[in-house]
Amino acid sequence: xxxxFIGLGNLGTPIAENILEKGNPxxxxxxxxxxxxxxxxxxxxxxANVKELTExxxxxxxxxxxxxxxxxxxxGPDGLIQNMQPGSVHISMSxxxxxxxxxLSKQHTxxxxxxxxxxxxxxxxxxxxxxxxxxxxxDAAHRQRFEQLLKDAGGAGVWEFGDDITAANTxxxxxxxxxxxxxxxxxxxxxMAAKSNIDTQKMWSFFTQTIFNSPIYTNYGNIIVNxxxxxxxxxxxxxxxxxxxxxxQAQQVQQNMPLAxxxxxxxxxxxxxxxxxxxxxxxxxxxxxx
Amino acid sequence: xxxxFIGLGNLGTPIAENILEKGNPxxxxxxxxxxxxxxxxxxxxxxANVKELTExxxxxxxxxxxxxxxxxxxxGPDGLIQNMQPGSVHISMSxxxxxxxxxLSKQHTxxxxxxxxxxxxxxxxxxxxxxxxxxxxxDAAHRQRFEQLLKDAGGAGVWEFGDDITAANTxxxxxxxxxxxxxxxxxxxxxMAAKSNIDTQKMWSFFTQTIFNSPIYTNYGNIIVNxxxxxxxxxxxxxxxxxxxxxxQAQQVQQNMPLAxxxxxxxxxxxxxxxxxxxxxxxxxxxxxx
Numbered sequence: 359x360x361x362x363f364i365g366l367g368n369l370g371t372p373i374a375e376n377i378l379e380k381g382n383p384x385x386x387x388x389x390x391x392x393x394x395x396x397x398x399x400x401x402x403x404x405x406a407n408v409k410e411l412t413e414x415x416x417x418x419x420x421x422x423x424x425x426x427x428x429x430x431x432x433x434g435p436d437g438l439i440q441n442m443q444p445g446s447v448h449i450s451m452s453x454x455x456x457x458x459x460x461x462l463s464k465q466h467t468x469x470x471x472x473x474x475x476x477x478x479x480x481x482x483x484x485x486x487x488x489x490x491x492x493x494x495x496x497d498a499a500h501r502q503r504f505e506q507l508l509k510d511a512g513g514a515g516v517w518e519f520g521d522d523i524t525a526a527n528t529x530x531x532x533x534x535x536x537x538x539x540x541x542x543x544x545x546x547x548x549x550m551a552a553k554s555n556i557d558t559q560k561m562w563s564f565f566t567q568t569i570f571n572s573p574i575y576t577n578y579g580n581i582i583v584n585x586x587x588x589x590x591x592x593x594x595x596x597x598x599x600x601x602x603x604x605x606x607q608a609q610q611v612q613q614n615m616p617l618a619x620x621x622x623x624x625x626x627x628x629x630x631x632x633x634x635x636x637x638x639x640x641x642x643x644x645x646x647x648x
Numbered sequence: 649x650x651x652x653f654i655g656l657g658n659l660g661t662p663i664a665e666n667i668l669e670k671g672n673p674x675x676x677x678x679x680x681x682x683x684x685x686x687x688x689x690x691x692x693x694x695x696a697n698v699k700e701l702t703e704x705x706x707x708x709x710x711x712x713x714x715x716x717x718x719x720x721x722x723x724g725p726d727g728l729i730q731n732m733q734p735g736s737v738h739i740s741m742s743x744x745x746x747x748x749x750x751x752l753s754k755q756h757t758x759x760x761x762x763x764x765x766x767x768x769x770x771x772x773x774x775x776x777x778x779x780x781x782x783x784x785x786x787d788a789a790h791r792q793r794f795e796q797l798l799k800d801a802g803g804a805g806v807w808e809f810g811d812d813i814t815a816a817n818t819x820x821x822x823x824x825x826x827x828x829x830x831x832x833x834x835x836x837x838x839x840m841a842a843k844s845n846i847d848t849q850k851m852w853s854f855f856t857q858t859i860f861n862s863p864i865y866t867n868y869g870n871i872i873v874n875x876x877x878x879x880x881x882x883x884x885x886x887x888x889x890x891x892x893x894x895x896x897q898a899q900q901v902q903q904n905m906p907l908a909x910x911x912x913x914x915x916x917x918x919x920x921x922x923x924x925x926x927x928x929x930x931x932x933x934x935x936x937x938x
Contacts, residue, residue, distance in 0.1 A: 456844065479859055491858045517854045520847070528844040529851050532837040533859065539833035539907075540826075546905045547822040550894075553901035554746065554818040556809070561819050564807045568781045569769055569823065572862035604840075611843035614935045615836045617829075620910055645904045 360385065361507070362415035364408065364431055365452070366393040368591060369478070370421035372485035373451070373511050377419075378402055380510040387411045412441040417507070421451040421478075424599050425458045432462050444470040447500055449507075451478050451492075453534065455603050456524030457610065463496070463523040474500045475523050476508060477530035481577070481591045488512040493533075495525035531607055534600045538621045538641060540574055544582050545642020558583050582642040590637035597638025598625040650675065651797070652705035654698065654721055655742070656683040658881060659768070660711035662775035663741070663801050667709075668692055670800040677701045702731040707797070711741040711768075714889050715748045722752050734760035737790055739797075741768050741782075743824065745893050746814030747900065753786070753813040764790045765813050766798060767820035771867070771881045778802040783823075785815035818897065825894045828887060828911045828931060830864055834872050835932020848873050872932040880927035887928025888915040 359382065363374045366388040374397055378384045384402040386394045387410070394404040405411040408431055411418060418438060422428050428450065432438045438448055439462070448466060450459065450473060463473040473496065480490035490512040494501050501518055508516045519525035548558050562583045566576045581587070601622045608615045624644035628636065631647060649672070653664045656678040664687055668674045674692040676684045677700070684694040695701040698721055701708060708728060712718050718740065722728045728738055729752070738756060740749065740763060753763040763786065770780035780802040784791050791808055798806045809815035838848050852873045856866045871877070891912045898905045914934030918926065921937060 491854075493854065515858060517858075519850065522845065524844070525846055528841055528846050529854065532841050532846075532851065533855065536830075536833045536837055536855070536860065539829060542907050543826045543829035546898075546903070546907055547826055550898050550901060550903040550905060551818055551822050553903050554814070554897065555812065556815055556818050556822075560809065561822065564781075564783065564819065565823065565826070568805060568807075569864050570826065570862050572860050572865065574859050575862065607844065608836075608840050611840060613836070613840040613843050615840060616910060616914075616935055617832050617836055617907070620906060624906075645906060 359417055359507070360415045362387070362405070362411040362418035363421070364388065364411065364418065365421035366397065367421065367423065368482050369485055371396060372482055373421060373478075373490070374402070375400065376485065376488060376512040377507070377510050382507070382510060385411055385414045407436065408438060409436055409441050412438060412443065412446075416443060416446040417449060417504070418442065418446070419449045419451060423596060424452070425454045428452050428454055428458065428462070433465070439465045439469050439471070442466070442469070442471040447472045447474060447504070449474045449476050449504060451476050453477050453530050453600055453603065454527060455606060456527040459523050459527045472497060472500055473523065474504060475526040476504070477526055479530070479533055480512075483591070485512045489514045491515040491517060493517045493519055493526040493529045495519040495521070496523045497521065528607065531600070531604045535604045535618055537574055537578070538597060538601060538638070539617055541578050541582065541639050541642050542621060542624065542644060544575070544579050546645045548583055548642070549645055578639050581637065581639045587636040587640040590635055592638050593634055594625055594629050594636050594638050594640060595634035597641065598622065598629060601625060649707055649797070650705045652677065652695070652701040652708035653711070654678065654701065654708065655711035656687065657711065657713065658772050659775055661686060662772050663711060663768075663780070664692070665690065666775065666778060666802040667797070667800050672797070672800060675701055675704045697726065698728060699726055699731050702728060702733065706733060706736045707739060707794070708732065708736070709739045709741060713886060714742070715744045718742050718744055718748065718752070723755070729755045729759050729761070732756070732759070732761040737762045737764060737794070739764045739766050739794060741766050743767050743820050743890055743893065744817060745896060746817040749814050749817050762787065762790055763813065764794060765816040766794075767816055768803075769820070769823055770802075773881070775802045779804045781805040781807060783807045783809055783816040783819045785809040785811070786813045787811065821890070821894045821897055824890045825908055827864055827868070828891060828928070829907055831868050831872065831929050831931050832911060832914065832934060834865070834869050836935045838873055838932070839935055868929050871927065871929045877926040877930040880925055882928050883924055884915055884919050884926050884928050884930060885924035887931065888912065888919060891915060
């Protein structure tokens, strides 16, 4: 199995490194070519463009920032869909709209290649520790075939959501929305507690040893209590992009999501006032903006 | 140590039963006298009024529904403050404003008795399983003296927040706010996922085994996915009361809490449209009201 990887960002890089370190032959392409160096230094082969990657590989993983970037590398005469070998598989790890997954999957099928939805939960440090969780959906045979590859990529868990290619994308959007909501709630609580003369470190230690003892509250809570919003592991612009996707999917299925709307408004305000480069956990500052 | 207990509601009853079952002599008083029967059947002594309780006991625990109820049993010629024996201690488990704790504590001190803040996290089933978490603040000697009693009462954990009598109350308000926020986020997610044809049971199983593997997301998430809002363990009226306290404390310290305001509005709308007797986790239905 020759594996291609497109999208060597904050999260893509450690995932690609994991795959390489497990002994898999790896070919990489990145729009900003300099970002391939960390991988080629460890034995990966850099390709000059998407087409060259499709010629070298029978499995191509993409991990890019948004729907537009994924479409731009997938569609068109130089894209994955037009050029991937018959029978080869596109494993898509990006956080995108369910509708985008559906459209790309159809186009792959028409050209004789395949598409598997495999969005991922976890920040770069979780990738480096192989503690990611992949949620996957699509053809059953492909889900089975690539489970080990996703474990090699750093997946502590690979969670199946059935044949519907869009399912994993919806689950990913629900998860990111709930993370953002938790960060807003943590932020408002910690600010109120601090102004009420509470030792917020001690308070946070209590909550994360008891009713909120989960990775989200522990990791993001500590970032928020300590206000460590730079450097960003996942910046506010990307956070806003995800909340926009959540609301777009909600509109698609006619679901009202007032808390998601509140988060969207807060992220927009924060980007306006503090720029796009804080970590998205800085949504916890929203209550203090006014 | 002769222990008195006032407030045999959904949570007060199993807490009082725990204390009794650990072999502590227990005296009980409840405004609705019929509610004392479960305890007297097991060996507790019922008192006809607060004054009679104060004559029999050197420690009195209160667990009532709100600040007003706590003030009404504490203040006035027939109340705890006027009648408790010198040196005796009032352990207050109710969820109340920090300011109320401060006022009551001062009045106790003036009369030669003491007040200890000991609000509690956990629903009735957690009380029955002795898996509660008490957060306590006040005089250090009293915190130390009553740690074992709070464990007898069902406390898997007793968490100290220092000498400031109000601290535990603020922590309790932060916790209840974050629980309500989580329920709103879970509700919006699950509704959106269901309309997107996701198996929400499977989705919830995934989240609670990974990034949200904490008691709040597991227990409330299951209630929300299964829409089991009756009978209430903690009803919407009490939930709204707590969110009102959160916003009152926020105003006191000049903290903006937009998510808490959203929850307040949703709980008010739900009570208006569906009555006050659903479990407060029904705040998850708020997004579907319109």
